[in-house]
Amino acid sequence: MSIYKPEGMMIDTLSNRQAFRSLSCLQEAFTQGKILESRAVVCDSEHNLIVDMGCCRGIIPRVEGALGIAQGATRDIAIISKVNKPVCYKITGFSTHPDGAPCPILSRRLVQEECTREYIMKLTPGDIIDAKVTHLEAFGCFVDIGCGIASLIPIDAISISRISHPRDRFRPSQEIKVVVKSLEENGRVSLTHKELLGTWEENASLFSAGETVAGIVRSVEDYGIFVELTPNLAGLAEPRDDVAIGQHASVYIKSLIPEKMKAKLIIVDCFDAQYQNTPVNYFIAEGHLSRWQYSPPCADRIIETIFD
Known part of the structure; x- marks a missing residue:
């Protein structure tokens, strides 16, 4: 792992908390080259980050705040936006504040360089890894894949069921799993997520014809209304005039047809509601994927992802 x-x-692990018990514990962490994590509390006028270390406050100088800051490849917003959030770092030395209090000198950049070298550059397509949502844009979900290093899940790789915005699926600071899709020459990692949410058969097995179940309206077309039953399973209901995208619905399942990967539905009721997103249900949550096939063996067409 x-x-x-x-x-x-x-931040809340026992090993991390023990490092902040005393100045001598911080000295030991420095000697061992240990990666620590605590909350950034201030970004000063020179864009140095001040970090709460329990027994004292440390400083991450601006050029040590993130990979690429010194070269101008990374904007200072990458530092400013870390205030009131956990940051990782190594202690590189000790100084004193003007009032005589000890002041550990810290580097987040060193940790990110080590993470890139020892972890990210050793990933292969198909690896399932931890990620944490940092922010959401219309085109995709940005996540931290290690030590503050960002990567993107394009919106069409989030789930099989299409969504209008990543906020329909995720929230900032949410911990999720992702799959490495490719590694680019510049070190960037391309990610996908939908392969962890189950095949058509796995999702369809959660339902039976004749049931009335909960759903979310994802698309309204002239020929019908697509209602999501799970993130990787949507069905088609007959057109109605009183339905809008994003509404919640109760739907009757007429039939499930694996060879066509279809769920035929009837909308019983449709309404506005502000329910929280349900926790992600992963059918696969660790290990490595060489190939993932969404479509059943009997289906008329094959939907798959090849990683190796």
Whole structure:
């Protein structure tokens, strides 16, 4: 299991908490070259990050705040946006504050360089890894895949059921699983998520014809209304004039047809509601995928992802 976790996943571990018990514990962490994590509380006027270390406050100088800051490849918003959030770092030395209090000197950049070298560059397509949602854009979901290093899940790779915005599926700071789709020459990692949410058969097995179940309206077309039953299973209901995208629905399942990968539905009721997103149900949550086939063996067409 990798020690290079997304920021925020290490802060409450026993090993991490023990490092902040005293100055001597911090000295020991420095000697061992240990990766620590705690909350950034201030970004000063020179864009240095001040970090709460329990027995004292440390400083991450601006150029040590993130990979690429010194070269101008990374904007300072990458530092400013970390205030009031956990950050990882190594202690590189000790100084003193103007009032005489000890001041550990810290580097987040060193941790990110090590994470890139020892973890990210060793990933292969198909690897299932931890990630943490950082922010959402219309085109996709940005996640931290280790020590604050960002990667993107394109919106069409989030689930089989199409969504209008990643916020329909995720929230900031949510811990999720992702699959490495490819590694680019510049070190960027391309991610996907839908392969972890189950095949058509796995999702369809959760339902039976004749049941009335909960759903979410994802698309309204002239020929019918697509209602999501799970993130990787949607069905088609007959057209109605009183239905809008994003509404919740109760739907009657007329039939499930594996060879056509179809679920035929009847909308019983449709309404506005502000339910929280349900926790992600992963059919696969660890290990490695060489190939994933969504479609059943009897289906008329094959939907698959090849990783190796």
